[in-house]
Amino acid sequence: MPAHNSMNVAVDFVTIAVLCVLMVAAVLRPREGKRNTLFIVAVLLQGIAVTGDLLAWAFVDWPDGSLLLPAHVSNMVACTVAPLACLAFSALGYTLATGYRQVRGAAARVLCCATVLLVLVELCLPLAGAFAPTFDEASRAAAFSGDFLYGLPYNLMILQLLFVFAMIVLQPVYTPLWRSGMALVLFGVPFAGFALENVVHAVALSYPAMAVALLISCAAMQREQEEQLSYKELELSRARNAALMAQIEPHFVANSLLAIEQLCVEDPPKAREAVQSFARYLRNNFEAMGEEGVIPLSRELAHAKSYVALEMADPSNNVSVRFCISEAAQFALVPPLSVQPLVENAVRHGVGRRREGGTVWVVAAVEEPQNMLVVTVQDDGVGFDVRELERGRKNSDESLAIGSLKGGRSLGLRNVRERLDLICQGTLDVASGPNGTCVTMRVPQDVARKCAVRGGMS
Template identity: 30%
Template structure:
């Protein structure tokens, strides 16, 4: 239902307000007219509820038909002034008729009481109009806020899709280059790498529609990616894990770690004649999930900057999903390079 009774809770509060006003009016009438409180309640309560419903609907539709700022002020005042006079007159007539029907159970009716009822009708109609204008303004503000939030969510989804679209082709191009290099020196390894690559992309097909996946699923993808690179590097690539059990259920954006591992192999393991080792650690610390990836690097290697594609992409995705609640930091030490991610520890249950 539209108008002041658009919501059940609002309807009850609205009627309760008019009932309280009816009780107050009955108490004043009992004191002024010298009648019992029961008689004044029997007279006042039905009238106030009736007027509350009629004035509420009338003023609501007038407010919708005469929006402030879109209609000249004199038209608004004229419309509400005429409506208030009509509603107050009808209320006065209803009060007189109701008092006649009550007979001996009514209250003494005179010109002073009639003028009071008419004046109250004018004032109450004006208050209803003000309340409806305020309610309409609040509703529009909430609608605009909802639309703004929806627009922000759509923009964030578009940004995340764009960032994901940058990851997949970059990884595919690098993998195809590796396959091409292996075809001439080790056809069997090239075939194995092609099969592993196909399996990896098969596993990532369903991730497009998922905003978050558990860390255990992300680790499975990483292990499959490492199996692809293991075909290329053999024993030169080693991998250590130190995973807290409590961290496995924590959620994170899909394939957020793959660019970091790819960079670690490209800039660390691939540049060392004897290969290198990747060390991956994840732990939950209260409301935070901490993830660290460290790789061996040559002493002659210049420290990598944080402006590379992998780190920039990861930072952008974390900012799009978590805003200021997540961060990505890097540091270079003697023969090592370390990247640490800190993000909220969210699970499917939470």
């Protein structure tokens, strides 16, 4: 077998191996339906074309010449299937570059029709030379010079790639720059392969070039799928966050209305003041509910203090709340409705359950060099069983339902803990005993600032 024939067989063999890997990857890790189907069809057709080319090069120089006819048939199969493989790849590249966008614009539609006509011509041309008397390097060289019809489909496929790329460029709808760059690479690689094959006639470079382009498209599909998955996870986190916020809101409102109802019976003037405090509290609460991401700790503390003022309106409430906030902590970032629920839990379910009342301490500081905001809410109340909270941590959905029935403390703490983790990778540690409860919230400020940038906070 001549050296160039052996080289073509080796190149085709490696190309088939790459295509097999791509096919296995497409089958074992299926992506979104239509695009993955296009990818599988393109790989399958390209595999058939390369196999035909490999057999043609292997059979053409058989010692007794008995396999010359199978060589021509194999080459005809390769030349017939190759345009279809190129068409499938072009459709795949178009969807990757435009995001399934339909063909728009008169010029793009004309190019689309021209591409279809090119494919029809390409499918008919191999039949004209199916049983040519010779098949060697000279014949292939003549083919690309226009004397032999075998090579014409490859030249037409160059036009096909150019037409489809022009369709992408001529789309009247804006195409992101990264998609345009990806299209340039996807179509540039096989175009270069076809162009080089016109120069180096003895080696079929178009097939490995198309395999490389399919490999690039596979990587692009994988990256796009990962981005879509990340986006879906973000949306799921936002939905979960919204659900948790919705669970907190009726909890606040119900407790406040019950307190005002009691004041209306026992002390109407105080009830009027409580209504005003409640109005301020609701305004702060609804503003916090509308926030996405993080807010300054000073705003969250103002909201907590409005809640405390509402509680202090009850003369029978023997509770004291003390704040000790460092100057640096005032400007730190926290999720909305993170500190206020902790203060409410300490007041209502901690010291509020003691007949003699008690004290709640709220301490906040920024630890260096970790740049970690640490907020501690401690009370000398009755305490509770922390194991209930830890059980809820293992099975969030079930524990939320149980917590809503058993009492507000574990429900509020679980909500705050989950929101801290979802929004800014914060943590919430709880220690409780007969002499009170200590809740420690940690918020990494580096992560919180990134969250603020994504949310558009200045």
